[in-house]
Amino acid sequence: MTTAFSSLPIVDLSVLSEAHPSSSSLELLSQRLYDVFATTGFAYLVGTPLSSTHEDVFGLAEDFFKLAEAEKLRLAKKTFVSQNSNTYRGYFPIQPGHLDNLKEGFEIGPSTTTRDDHPSRHKKFNLTEANVWPPSSSFAERRQKLEKFHTELQTLSATLLSLLAVALGKPPDHFASYLVDSLSTLRLLHYPPQQSSTGLCCTPHTDSGLLTLLHQDPTGGLEVQNADGEWIPAPYVPGSLVVNIGDLMAKVSGSRFVATMHRVRSTASAGGGSGGGIGRLSVPFFFEPGENCVVRGVDGGQSVIYGEYVRKKMGIWVEYQDMPEDTVSYETATSAAIEAY
Numbered sequence: 001m002t003t004a005f006s007s008l009p010i011v012d013l014s015v016l017s018e019a020h021p022s023s024s025s026l027e028l029l030s031q032r033l034y035d036v037f038a039t040t041g042f043a044y045l046v047g048t049p050l051s052s053t054h055e056d057v058f059g060l061a062e063d064f065f066k067l068a069e070a071e072k073l074r075l076a077k078k079t080f081v082s083q084n085s086n087t088y089r090g091y092f093p094i095q096p097g098h099l100d101n102l103k104e105g106f107e108i109g110p111s112t113t114t115r116d117d118h119p120s121r122h123k124k125f126n127l128t129e130a131n132v133w134p135p136s137s138s139f140a141e142r143r144q145k146l147e148k149f150h151t152e153l154q155t156l157s158a159t160l161l162s163l164l165a166v167a168l169g170k171p172p173d174h175f176a177s178y179l180v181d182s183l184s185t186l187r188l189l190h191y192p193p194q195q196s197s198t199g200l201c202c203t204p205h206t207d208s209g210l211l212t213l214l215h216q217d218p219t220g221g222l223e224v225q226n227a228d229g230e231w232i233p234a235p236y237v238p239g240s241l242v243v244n245i246g247d248l249m250a251k252v253s254g255s256r257f258v259a260t261m262h263r264v265r266s267t268a269s270a271g272g273g274s275g276g277g278i279g280r281l282s283v284p285f286f287f288e289p290g291e292n293c294v295v296r297g298v299d300g301g302q303s304v305i306y307g308e309y310v311r312k313k314m315g316i317w318v319e320y321q322d323m324p325e326d327t328v329s330y331e332t333a334t335s336a337a338i339e340a341y
């Protein structure tokens, strides 16, 4: 259960940039992460060991969303453009019927785990398919930067996972198998400005994977729900990332960690962001195991194969619904958020 928090805690990761962090400082960090994930399930991370700045990240996102609609649609998932062959990676357009979920996005997986021989390629959604990109002449350098960014976020997530293993009383490499052919997704998101500032542009949901690392621009709008049902604003804190627990990690932790409900409120002018009036930009990184990974709780019990788990979840993700009247949310619909596996 989450607590009645009124703001998100801040966790300083600077120790991770030290050449030889002491074991006591790592233990302290591990304990701190345990405490925040067992209470708010959400925190700001500062002092993160990443080489890309927020300006770099949002510059890349803005460059992508400023492409012509036709160019973006060439990268759209098959759900939206039936002649395209990409099913899992690529672009999803704004779905006009989803009035509280007005966003477009572009998703990339790791550049290294594409497996042409993988059985997944015969399924409706090929989880290990290659990324798709705008033509190389216009985007080659940006592609390289985004791939590097994905790799850095994956490394940071793996470090956090080993700290969480220790926090949960396990050896640091307890979750090593989760890193094999990991399917983690880097998503660029754009919420265009709306007429009214009262609505939502991302409906309440919990994330479904292990951990989410979110870069948000200064536009604002992210809100996190506490135990009293209140929506607590989580505005941009300069230099920070937001981290939160996903459903899968909550289960792996034997419900010691909480996957907290969150949403994004529309901002009327949305002029304060990095996009120069184009609305809110955010860049979540969803840390996920590999398709064949056997995911089991730290207390034992029933296990699940990640590929099966995620395919089941995809059935209710709004980004995979081409029916405008469908009102389920991104990641996990509110009512189905705590579905058992």
Ligand SMILES: O=C(O)CCC(=O)C(=O)O
Pocket: 189, 202, 207, 214, 216, 222, 262, 264, 281, 282, 283, 284, 330, 331
């Ligand atoms: O845009 C944001 O800040 C949040 C996005 C989000 O929660 C998600 O994509 O799961």
Ligand SMILES: [Fe+2]
Pocket: 205, 206, 207, 212, 262, 331
């Ligand atoms: Fe989310």
